Amino acid sequence: MRSSQSLNKRSDLLWWKQALYSPRLDSSYRTLGPLTLAVALAVDLADNVSPIYPRSVDFFLKETLRDVLDEGTDTEVALTELLEQLQQLPDAEKQLLEDLSNENEGRKSLGSCMADIVKDKMNADEFFNHTGLEKDTKIFLGELTVWLFHDLQANTLVNTK
Secondary structure (H helix, E strand, O other): OHHHHHHHHHHHHHHHHHHOEEOOOOEEHHHOOHHHHHHHHHHHHHHHOOOOOOOHHHHHHHHHHHHHHHHHHHOEEEHHHHHHHHHOOOHHHHHHHHHHOOOOOOOOOHHHHHHHHHOOOOOHHHHHHHHOOOOOOEEEHHHHHHHHHHHHHHHHHHHOO
């Protein structure tokens, strides 16, 4: 029974990767900008993978991003630039980060702070203060996608009763 479920899940994930379709946005990944794509892939995969998963899923996610962006996953982007782009996303795309919204004070996850940025609950200075990241930090888009995926999976584990 478990073997069958595992095979079905793998089949579903391979289908998802081939289709390059975001169920949350009801849109092709190829029509999305790089930042929205990174966020949507992380959210959509988190919706379909249990919170405890093999490390190979991280690589599966990065390769799916690479399938859409080609070598764009290897481009370093300044976090300050990403924060500016986040604030300009359309409302439907901002909703992708809703699951990571967190009202706690003190140190927060990257995803939670990104959710607060899109909701205008936090500014860039607060973002860097809460995450502990430096303002001159740069990140590869593939790393950002995996980081958000980890935040989503950790959030699911924390909220599971």
